[in-house]
Amino acid sequence: MTAPRCVRWAAFLAVAGLAFVGWGSAHAADVIKFGVSTPLSGPAAPWGIPHKNATELIFDEINAQGGLDVGGKKYKLEVVAYDHKYVIAEGVATVNRLIAKDGVKFISILGGAVVKANEEAVNEGRVLNLPLAYADGLVSPRNPLTFHSFPSPPETTTFWKWIKQNHPNLKRVATISPNDDTGWWSIKVETTFIQKLGYETVAKEFFERTMTDFNPVLLRILAQKPDIISVLASPAGSVGLIIKQARELGFKGRFIHIGQVDTSVVANIAGKANVEGMWVHGFVQAPLPEKVKSWQARYTKKYGEWNATSIDFTNPAFAFVAAVRKAQSVEPKKVADALSIVEFDNLWGKAHFGGKDYYGVGNQIIYPMPFSEVKDGVATLVVQLLPPHN
Amino acid sequence: MTPALFVQSAIIGVSLASIYILMALGLTLMFGMMHIINFAHGAVYMLGAFVIYYVFFQGGAPYFAAFVASMILLGIFGYLVERSIYRPIKGGIEPTLVALIALTTFLQAAGYPVFGQLDKHVPPVFPGTRNILGVGISIERLMIIPLAGALVIGLYLFINKTRLGAAMRAIEQDKEAAALQGVNVHVVNGLAFAVGFALAAASGALMAPIFKLDPMMGEQPLLKAFIIIILGGLGSIPGAILGGLMLGLIDSIIATALGAEPAFLLSFVFIILVLLFKPTGLFGYAP
Numbered sequence: 001m002t003a004p005r006c007v008r009w010a011a012f013l014a015v016a017g018l019a020f021v022g023w024g025s026a027h028a029a030d031v032i033k034f035g036v037s038t039p040l041s042g043p044a045a046p047w048g049i050p051h052k053n054a055t056e057l058i059f060d061e062i063n064a065q066g067g068l069d070v071g072g073k074k075y076k077l078e079v080v081a082y083d084h085k086y087v088i089a090e091g092v093a094t095v096n097r098l099i100a101k102d103g104v105k106f107i108s109i110l111g112g113a114v115v116k117a118n119e120e121a122v123n124e125g126r127v128l129n130l131p132l133a134y135a136d137g138l139v140s141p142r143n144p145l146t147f148h149s150f151p152s153p154p155e156t157t158t159f160w161k162w163i164k165q166n167h168p169n170l171k172r173v174a175t176i177s178p179n180d181d182t183g184w185w186s187i188k189v190e191t192t193f194i195q196k197l198g199y200e201t202v203a204k205e206f207f208e209r210t211m212t213d214f215n216p217v218l219l220r221i222l223a224q225k226p227d228i229i230s231v232l233a234s235p236a237g238s239v240g241l242i243i244k245q246a247r248e249l250g251f252k253g254r255f256i257h258i259g260q261v262d263t264s265v266v267a268n269i270a271g272k273a274n275v276e277g278m279w280v281h282g283f284v285q286a287p288l289p290e291k292v293k294s295w296q297a298r299y300t301k302k303y304g305e306w307n308a309t310s311i312d313f314t315n316p317a318f319a320f321v322a323a324v325r326k327a328q329s330v331e332p333k334k335v336a337d338a339l340s341i342v343e344f345d346n347l348w349g350k351a352h353f354g355g356k357d358y359y360g361v362g363n364q365i366i367y368p369m370p371f372s373e374v375k376d377g378v379a380t381l382v383v384q385l386l387p388p389h390n
Numbered sequence: 391m392t393p394a395l396f397v398q399s400a401i402i403g404v405s406l407a408s409i410y411i412l413m414a415l416g417l418t419l420m421f422g423m424m425h426i427i428n429f430a431h432g433a434v435y436m437l438g439a440f441v442i443y444y445v446f447f448q449g450g451a452p453y454f455a456a457f458v459a460s461m462i463l464l465g466i467f468g469y470l471v472e473r474s475i476y477r478p479i480k481g482g483i484e485p486t487l488v489a490l491i492a493l494t495t496f497l498q499a500a501g502y503p504v505f506g507q508l509d510k511h512v513p514p515v516f517p518g519t520r521n522i523l524g525v526g527i528s529i530e531r532l533m534i535i536p537l538a539g540a541l542v543i544g545l546y547l548f549i550n551k552t553r554l555g556a557a558m559r560a561i562e563q564d565k566e567a568a569a570l571q572g573v574n575v576h577v578v579n580g581l582a583f584a585v586g587f588a589l590a591a592a593s594g595a596l597m598a599p600i601f602k603l604d605p606m607m608g609e610q611p612l613l614k615a616f617i618i619i620i621l622g623g624l625g626s627i628p629g630a631i632l633g634g635l636m637l638g639l640i641d642s643i644i645a646t647a648l649g650a651e652p653a654f655l656l657s658f659v660f661i662i663l664v665l666l667f668k669p670t671g672l673f674g675y676a677p
Contacts, residue, residue, distance in 0.1 A: 040507060041502045041507045041605075042604065042606065043509060043602075043604065045507045045508055045509075046508060046509075049507060049508075179650075179651070205649065205650070206650070206651070207650055208650070210609065210610055211610075211650070212601040212602065212607070212610065213406060213601070213641075215399075215402045215406075215531075215642065216399060216402065216641065216642050216643075216645030216646040216650065216653065217645060217646075217649070217650050219395060219398060219399055219402075219646045220645075220646055220647075220649065223392070223395055236509075237509040237602050237604070240509075240511070240602060241601060241602060245528075248519055248526075248528035248530075248531075249398075249526060249528075250519070250526045265508065265509070268511050269509065269511045269602050271513075271514075
């Protein structure tokens with residue numbers, strides 16, 4: 001090979017290389033990364049796994065149709081998910097990694113304490129956040145790019161009105177909840193609401209998330225002879241142990257979780273008979289509307305096993321896709337502006353973001369929320385209710 | 391607090407203490423002989439519980455067979471840990487501590503892919519409740535007390551009435567002198583690891599049908615066991631028993647009377663007070 005030919009080859013390879021890199025960059029730019037920071041292991045994994053899976057499935061379906069059309073350009077959607085184990089430090093680390101290393105501009109964080117710990121990072125990074133979390137002050141004018149994508153206690157407490165009308169014999173309420181921001185706020189909202197309805201709050205206890213022996217706390221609660229125990233904001237593993245141990249100590253009344261809990265996971269720990277009659281929000285096994293049945297088939301096909309928690313955890317992905325389509329932009333601020341006005345379909349009906357009268361900002365998802373009762377071991381839909389604020 | 395509530399919480403406290411004691415005995419035995427704090431104890435507790443899950447619940451074996459299998463398997467694991475970690479680094483305290491922390495982290499991290507991400511459960515072995523002095527107590531919890539008691543008595547007899555136990559006591563008092571008397575220190579150390587791990591496995595196996603199972607489940611009992619051996623005196627078996635009883639009763643009775651948070655704080659206040667007056671713990675001695 002002569003020297004000039006060698007130079008020509010080198011030049012060709014350089015140009016080809018640059019072209020490849022250029023194509024790669026252009027290709028990378030056509031992907032919208034969506035960060036998911038959620039508990040994929042530990043006691044809160046029954047929430048985190050369907051959170052990640054539901055988001056991935058919706059994005060896969062859009063990608064299979066060619067991607068998301070924004071301004072005439074097709075974007076592929078990619079989930080970048082990390083496990084925070086419902087540990088605050090891990091939650092902060094995963095969100096920092098998503099923003100700083102992975103460069104995500106859109107994120108969905110699960111867990112009140114984790115979301116609160118990341119408020120500053122999300123606001124300063126100008127990242128659009130679609131969390132599934134309960135925390136005081138999360139939906140607030142201070143967090144303009146945070147759109148809470150799951151009904152919170154100010155919305156779900158409306159179910160107590162239904163209980164009051166349909167089960168007037170229940171009068172004495174005890175609460176047991178995690179000893180953190182999520183638990184404190186949830187119980188504060190719930191007890192304020194039910195006391196106005198005329199219920200007597202006979203006990204209010206908090207527990208560390210690592211606690212497994214609830215006997216001493218339950219002895220205190222049961223000494224007050226409650227008719228119903230609220231386990232709001234508690235993860236499925238803890239709820240299972242609470243119910244099992246309360247039944248062993250002789251409690252015959254009802255349990256209620258107006259947050260969200262997988263009653264099949266609870267029953268695995270507590271025993272099927274012990275969970276009978278429990279009321280829950282956001283977990284329905286039967287009867288499923290056609291739209292949810294279709295979701296069940298698709299979810300089961302992809303993941304091999306059905307998880308009913310995934311139904312309501314589709315909200316961040318549905319809201320995000322609807323807002324990007326409405327905004328025709330991938331700029332977080334423009335997508336946020338679109339979220340404020342867009343109406344979209346979730347698996348339970350029409351959904352939008354509102355609640356300005358209550359929160360001072362319309363960043364709370366509103367839709368007909370499903371409530372169910374465990375009958376013969378199955379979480380059976382009893383009513384769908386809209387929140388008291390729109 | 392009514393008398394019935396007091397009785398109920400005291401029985402629950404003794405049941406809880408039984409588990410704490412088993413955990414603490416393994417820890418204190420290993421500390422007494424080798425002056426190492428076994429940070430892997432919580433992970434071994436977790437593995438002991440998972441043996442019950444797979445052998446009893448999934449495999450269909452009788453609970454007591456699974457219980458014995460759990461102790462034997464984890465006992466062998468303990469012996470192997472002594473051979474592969476403790477012995478090669480020649481009993482250095484700090485390197486052993488670091489190695490045991492690394493082992494714990496590995497076992498916990500490996501737990502999620504191996505056992506699954508969701509909490510596991512084991513169905514009740516002794517279902518139902520029993521009325522004692524007018525109050526209902528879960529039979530499962532009651533059964534922990536005699537089972538743990540039998541293990542404690544077994545350990546006492548082993549340490550005090552057998553040649554191997556005598557060798558362990560000799561090493562605890564003076565390793566070099568014991569070696570000069572013909573005690574094979576390596577073999578006896580390996581045995582101490584095996585016994586310590588087997589006791590942690592027994593605790594996990596007893597708790598498996600009562601609580602839920604996950605790879606991190608050993609952290610809380612490990613913390614309690616540390617508190618107990620400090621309270622009772624490092625290396626002291628009677629200290630571990632008394633310390634465990636005290637902590638179990640405080641945890642249960644105070645938490646029932648005042649709530650979980652005050653009980654947690656008061657247990658530490660109590661330990662600080664004990665250590666102020668007796669810095670070596672209830673049965674500890676100055677080295």
